[in-house]
Amino acid sequence: MFGIESLSGNAHAAALVGLVLLEAIALYVGYGALERALGTYVIDLVRGE
Numbered sequence: 001m002f003g004i005e006s007l008s009g010n011a012h013a014a015a016l017v018g019l020v021l022l023e024a025i026a027l028y029v030g031y032g033a034l035e036r037a038l039g040t041y042v043i044d045l046v047r048g049e
Contacts, residue, residue, distance in 0.1 A: 004016065004019070
């Protein structure tokens with residue numbers, strides 16, 4: 001998908017770790033924004049308010 005299959009050894013491992021790190025950062029930011037946008041609404045909904 002990203003063309004990292006053509007890399008060998010250490011370069012492949014570093015690219016894979018970098019992609020996983022970028023994915024983790026994107027999920028952290030995305031879920032943070034989602035929580036900020038909908039957190040209060042969901043808590044009020046669960047409490048029945």
